[in-house]
Amino acid sequence: xxxxxxxxxxxxxxxxxxxxxxxxxxxxxxxxxxxxxxxxxxxxxxxxxxxxxxxxxxxxxxxxxxxxxxxxxxxxxxxxxxxxx
Numbered sequence: 376x377x378x379x380x381x382x383x384x385x386x387x388x389x390x391x392x393x394x395x396x397x398x399x400x401x402x403x404x405x406x407x408x409x410x411x412x413x414x415x416x417x418x419x420x421x422x423x424x425x426x427x428x429x430x431x432x433x434x435x436x437x438x439x440x441x442x443x444x445x446x447x448x449x450x451x452x453x454x455x456x457x458x459x460x
Contacts, residue, residue, distance in 0.1 A: 384413050387409070388410075392408070392448050395441070395445060396445055408444055412446065413443055414443070415447055417440070
């Protein structure tokens with residue numbers, strides 16, 4: 376998958392995950408967290424469930440990437456909350 380596809384998929388996943396979880400991360404942080412979420416979601420889906428991985432911009436890839444981005448958002452916020460204290 377090309378770099379442009381990763382950025383587009385990451386932007387979509389990050390935006391949808393932010394809408395589900397709620398948050399105030401900026402555009403760049405949303406895209407980065409979405410890309411990381413796509414990678415994490417694809418790895419978990421392939422390794423644990425032996426289901427498709429993130430192969431392009433399609434519904435299955437978006438769902439996997441959004442679930443991964445939600446997981447990454449929870450971890451990111453838990454770590455950043457710990458640093459702020």
